[in-house]
Amino acid sequence: MKASLSLWLLLLPALALAGSQEKPSPIGKKIDNFKLRDYRGAERSLQDFSDHKIVVVAFLGTECPLAKLYGPRLAQLAKEFGSKGVAFVGIDANEQDAPSAIGAYAKATGLDIPILKDPNNKVADQFGAVRTPEVFLLDADRVVRYWGRIDDQYGIGFLRPKVTERDLAVALEEVLAGKTVSKPVTQAPGCFIGRVKPEAKNGEITYSKHIAPLLQAHCAECHHPGEIGPFSLTSYEETIGWTDTIAEVIRDHRMPPWHADPHYGKFANDPHLTEADRKLILDWIENGAPQGDPKDLPKPVEYVQGWRIPKPDLVLSIPRVFQVPATGDVPYEFIVVDPGFTEDKWVKAAEVVPGNRSVVHHVLVFIQPPGTGGHDKYGGFAANWLAGNVPGARPMILPDGMAKRVPAGSRLLFQIHYTTNGRPQTDQTRIGLVFADPKTIKKEVSAEMAANPRIRIPANAANHLEEADNVIEQDSLLLTMTPHTHLRGKTFKYVAYYSDGKQEILLDVPHYDFNWQNTYVLAEPKLLPAGTRIHVEAHYDNSKSNPSNPNPDTVVRWGDQTWEEMLIGYFDLIPVDQDLQKEPLPVSKYVHKEGPALDAKLKELAQHALESDEAFAAFAKAVNKALPQVDRVCVTDYSGGQLKVERANYCGSVKSEFALAGFQHDGRVMALGHFALIGGFQSLPDLKKARGGDMMMISKFLGSSAHVPIVIEGGKPGTINFWSKEPKAFPKETNDLLNAIAEAVVSRK
Ligand code: HEC
Numbered sequence: 001m002k003a004s005l006s007l008w009l010l011l012l013p014a015l016a017l018a019g020s021q022e023k024p025s026p027i028g029k030k031i032d033n034f035k036l037r038d039y040r041g042a043e044r045s046l047q048d049f050s051d052h053k054i055v056v057v058a059f060l061g062t063e064c065p066l067a068k069l070y071g072p073r074l075a076q077l078a079k080e081f082g083s084k085g086v087a088f089v090g091i092d093a094n095e096q097d098a099p100s101a102i103g104a105y106a107k108a109t110g111l112d113i114p115i116l117k118d119p120n121n122k123v124a125d126q127f128g129a130v131r132t133p134e135v136f137l138l139d140a141d142r143v144v145r146y147w148g149r150i151d152d153q154y155g156i157g158f159l160r161p162k163v164t165e166r167d168l169a170v171a172l173e174e175v176l177a178g179k180t181v182s183k184p185v186t187q188a189p190g191c192f193i194g195r196v197k198p199e200a201k202n203g204e205i206t207y208s209k210h211i212a213p214l215l216q217a218h219c220a221e222c223h224h225p226g227e228i229g230p231f232s233l234t235s236y237e238e239t240i241g242w243t244d245t246i247a248e249v250i251r252d253h254r255m256p257p258w259h260a261d262p263h264y265g266k267f268a269n270d271p272h273l274t275e276a277d278r279k280l281i282l283d284w285i286e287n288g289a290p291q292g293d294p295k296d297l298p299k300p301v302e303y304v305q306g307w308r309i310p311k312p313d314l315v316l317s318i319p320r321v322f323q324v325p326a327t328g329d330v331p332y333e334f335i336v337v338d339p340g341f342t343e344d345k346w347v348k349a350a351e352v353v354p355g356n357r358s359v360v361h362h363v364l365v366f367i368q369p370p371g372t373g374g375h376d377k378y379g380g381f382a383a384n385w386l387a388g389n390v391p392g393a394r395p396m397i398l399p400d401g402m403a404k405r406v407p408a409g410s411r412l413l414f415q416i417h418y419t420t421n422g423r424p425q426t427d428q429t430r431i432g433l434v435f436a437d438p439k440t441i442k443k444e445v446s447a448e449m450a451a452n453p454r455i456r457i458p459a460n461a462a463n464h465l466e467e468a469d470n471v472i473e474q475d476s477l478l479l480t481m482t483p484h485t486h487l488r489g490k491t492f493k494y495v496a497y498y499s500d501g502k503q504e505i506l507l508d509v510p511h512y513d514f515n516w517q518n519t520y521v522l523a524e525p526k527l528l529p530a531g532t533r534i535h536v537e538a539h540y541d542n543s544k545s546n547p548s549n550p551n552p553d554t555v556v557r558w559g560d561q562t563w564e565e566m567l568i569g570y571f572d573l574i575p576v577d578q579d580l581q582k583e584p585l586p587v588s589k590y591v592h593k594e595g596p597a598l599d600a601k602l603k604e605l606a607q608h609a610l611e612s613d614e615a616f617a618a619f620a621k622a623v624n625k626a627l628p629q630v631d632r633v634c635v636t637d638y639s640g641g642q643l644k645v646e647r648a649n650y651c652g653s654v655k656s657e658f659a660l661a662g663f664q665h666d667g668r669v670m671a672l673g674h675f676a677l678i679g680g681f682q683s684l685p686d687l688k689k690a691r692g693g694d695m696m697m698i699s700k701f702l703g704s705s706a707h708v709p710i711v712i713e714g715g716k717p718g719t720i721n722f723w724s725k726e727p728k729a730f731p732k733e734t735n736d737l738l739n740a741i742a743e744a745v746v747s748r749k
Contacts, residue, residue: 026128026136026144027184031057034123036091036116039102044089044114046142053085053140054175056168058150059124060090060115061132062097062105063231064191064245069154070133071109072326072422077150078113081172090115093124094132094194096231096241110423121195134188137171137181146171148186155189156254157513158547159419161329161563192248194241197288205284206292207236213298214281215239218256218271224303228357228391234300236291247285250278257391257516261508266523269394309349309395312432314339317355318414324359324425330418332560334677336368338411342590346403346441349434350387351395356427361417362390362517363429368681370409370590370732385447385482385570386412387431390517401442402574409590409732417562442581443574445479450536451568453691457488457556462543466567472532475576477525481507482570486562487514487548488540494569499531512538514548514562519570527576536569559668560677598740602626606744610635610647610712613661620649623722623741628652629729630722631702634659635710635745637718638676643667643694646712654701654725659694670694675707676717681735682707685728698723706730708742720745 035045049055058074061067078088090113092102102115118124127136127144137146152165171181205211215223215233223229232238239246249255256271273281284290318335354360367384386404387396398404406412416429452468483492494506507520528534544552550563558566598606602622609619620633631652636645645663650656667673671692675682683706684690687699698705704727707719720742722730730738 023128023130025185026147029128029144031127031136031138031142031144034126036118036123037099038114038116039092039099039106041099044116046089049087049089052087054081054172055087055089055138055142056081056172057127057136057138058088058090059127059129059132059134059193060092060105061094061191061193062092062101064132065230066154066156066190067132068105068109068230069159069421070150071105071111073150073153074113074133075109075111075422077169077172078111080169084172084176086172086176088113091118091123091129092116093118093121093129094241095121095196096194096238108423121193124193124195129193131188131190131192133190135168137168137175139175145175145181146184149188155547157515160547161550191242192244194244197240197243200288200290203284203287203290203292205280205287206290206296207239207284208292208294209296210280211239211284212236214273214277216298216301218273218277220301221271222256226303226305240289243285243289247282250281257513257518259509259511259513259516259518260520261510264505264508265520268521268523269519307351307353307432309351309397309432310434312349312351313435314433315430316412316433317428317430318416320428321355322416322418322427322429324356324418324427325420326422326424327420329562330420331677332562333414333416333418334560335414335416336411337414339406341406341408341410343408344438344585344588345406345408345433346436346438347386347406347433348403348436349395349397350404350431352387352389352429352431354389354427354429356425358421359418359425360389360427360429361419361515362388363417364388364390364415365431366413366415367404367406368411368413369407370735385449388517388519389429391515393517393519394521398445401440402445403436403441404445404447405585407590408588415560438584439581443578444580444585445572445574447570448534448573449568449570450534451566453558455556455558455565455567457540457542457565459553459555460543462541462545463490464540464542465537466540467535467537468567468569469536470534470569472528472530472534472573474530476528476530476573477576478506478522478528479525479572479574480519480521480570482517482519483507483509483512483536483538484517484566484568484570485512485514485538485540486565487550488542488546488556488565489514489538490541490546491537491539492569493537494571495535495537496526496528497533497535499529506534525574528573534569534571536567538567540565557669560674564668598737598744599626602741603744606741609745613647613649616647616661617649617651619745620651624651626741627722627734627737629724629726631725632656632721632723634721634723635712635718636672636676636721637712637716638667638673639716641667643670643673643676646718652725656701658698658701665693672707672719672721675719676709681709681739682719683730683732683735685730687727701725703727704729706734706738708738710742710746712746 033046037043099117106115136144139145150168151163153160153163167186174181219233223233258272316337352363365386367386450468450470455466457464481494489512492509492512496504496506556565605619605622608615623633624630631654632650634645634648642664645659648660672694685704687695702723703725705723707721710718710720712718
């Protein structure tokens with residue numbers, strides 16, 4: 001086992017070399033005229049472009065993830081260089097791509113150039129093309145002058161935040177200027193062209209008998225229509241064009257995606273192939289991938305359309321259709337949905353379904369119990385995890401007798417990471433919940449975490465360690481582990497330190513990958529006696545050799561956004577001794593009320609509060625009259641990385657000059673900057689325990705606070721903040737009044 005892991009490490013550099021070395025270089029070769037039909041059936045030839053100085057020929061595939069990502073980029077280049085006498089032509093030589101699929105690809109990517117179907121890959125052979133996407137630049141004599149990738153932004157397993165090498169564009173500029181191409185060959189990452197192979201009728205290992213069952217068990221769960229795999233692997237016809245790429249992903253251990261070191265822990269959702277099965281698939285492909293006798297095929301799996309959980313009792317969508325721009329980084333969206341629960345709900349299954357998988361990278365849904373934004377210890381976020389949708393994860397389906405509890409009055413906070421794909425898109429993500437009858441529940445599953453919000457990753461550090469701990473308070477059974485860091489995360493490990501001095505590695509992820517945030521579901525729940533310390537540690541690569549790194553020259557601290565970092569080891573636990581049927585939890589109820597009518601005078605003052613410091617002082621005084629525990633009111637907003645106090649007033653018994661109007665600070669280390677972004681009601685009963693530079697300073701003279709999200713003129717996210725010298729001064733009975741005051745402050749127009 002050890003040998004196989006180090007073999008894997010050795011294979012990684014080999015993967016990076018694939019590409020240009022796969023075929024003799026075609027640079028300097030003249031391309032003879034060829035004739036092919038486009039996807040509409042019209043015949044086109046290379047000669048048709050004889051009035052163009054340059055022809056760029058791009059080999060494409062309709063289902064290859066990188067060919068899809070690069071479609072919009074090619075469209076952009078075709079537009080940019082079209083007026084300079086450059087023609088762009090696409091060729092699809094994949095056996096598996098029908099003309100109708102090519103048409104759909106052109107439409108989805110906005111690639112408005114001739115795309116020709118190359119049956120039997122004859123033209124691909126003439127060029128010596130290997131992968132998709134792969135481009136050839138032909139000069140006026142139709143001699144190949146550049147061969148390889150389009151640019152360096154997207155590769156296997158990474159998306160760079162920006163293009164750093166515009167290889168094709170540079171080659172075009174050089175040829176147009178009559179110069180030699182400075183870098184004529186680059187490696188094109190992507191899928192192998194699905195070439196037509198001589199039919200292999202014989203062979204011991206056949207698709208029907210040996211391979212179909214393996215693909216069914218290890219691949220088709222993701223590779224079937226409507227799922228996250230980019231193509232289906234449920235029949236011979238769907239599989240045959242992909243065999244070269246399948247051989248590569250299996251050889252390199254890229255598929256099925258699974259990142260845990262097999263030495264530690266046994267996991268129920270581990271899809272990985274045994275060495276023998278890997279060899280079987282590789283040998284089958286090596287022998288020409290014969291089909292065999294269809295009578296040997298396993299029974300097909302019936303995939304459920306839509307939900308993978310049992311029929312949900314409740315489906316909640318984010319309230320508005322989200323508009324995803326064509327390009328650029330989209331900061332995480334935080335969207336609060338109120339399900340209107342008037343009593344506790346027990347959730348035994350949950351599934352998050354993105355409205356548009358092409359732009360939803362991941363979704364995490366958190367529970368916000370009434371009167372809180374979540375968890376005190378970390379300033380009210382990232383805790384109380386309910387469910388998520390991340391690439392490769394399965395929906396939550398808990399064993400009988402177990403459920404997660406959503407307290408009455410809770411709201412659900414959706415954290416959504418959108419990625420852009422070159423075309424404007426829309427999304428409306430949903431969550432489906434299946435409830436359990438509380439009478440059937442024996443144990444409450446609690447979502448715990450070991451997290452360290454004080455991480456600090458130095459600029460350019462290539463292997464920086466950060467750690468966090470959480471001590472288990474009662475004898476518990478561990479069910480799952482979900483490591484979480486962002487783009488700089490490199491390794492992740494969970495270790496249990498038992499009270500008797502023994503220690504044990506529970507999970508080791510030697511190559512953490514932000515793109516595949518798996519939940520590792522233990523095959524057997526693990527006993528963690530009271531006093532066990534769960535220790536998590538992660539290494540981060542903040543150097544420039546990490547291609548996903550948004551900026552190696554900056555010190556990175558805790559934050560929700562992908563360019564910031566996190567260290568969270570989530571884990572789900574159940575208490576060993578709990579039996580809710582014998583000792584039920586007290587039932588909580590929550591009454592949803594219409595907001596209280598605001599006193600007319602207070603409402604009037606609130607509506608003018610932001611106009612001047614005097615108006616704000618009068619407003620704060622009226623707030624203190626309605627709620628005598630309030631000692632300070634302020635309005636803060638967050639923009640351009642800065643947290644700013646717009647207005648502030650000390651209206652109670654505490655008097656201070658601290659953080660008055662105009663005060664500004666780096667908002668990323670401030671809880672208030674965070675609250676403005678997440679947009680949910682936050683209540684901090686004890687400021688001494690709250691996270692954030694602002695809370696640390698203000699807790700010297702104030703005890704508790706409540707924060708209501710508002711949007712300030714110009715669309716800046718902000719909060720109106722109520723502070724008291726007393727701890728726990730804002731019980732949930734005050735929420736409605738605070739919300740009504742905040743509404744009046746911004747409802748003037
Ligand atoms: C957990 C879901 C999942 C499973 C299981 C899975 N795949 Fe994939 N596969 C994906 C996704 C998602 C992608 C697209 C990755 C991307 O967009 O870069 C992919 C891409 C691929 C590709 C294209 C090459 C590439 O890297 O883009 C091949 C080939 C492939 N899978 C084969 C397989 C095979 C063979 C198996 C089983 C042995 C398998 N996959 C199991 C989700 C899965």
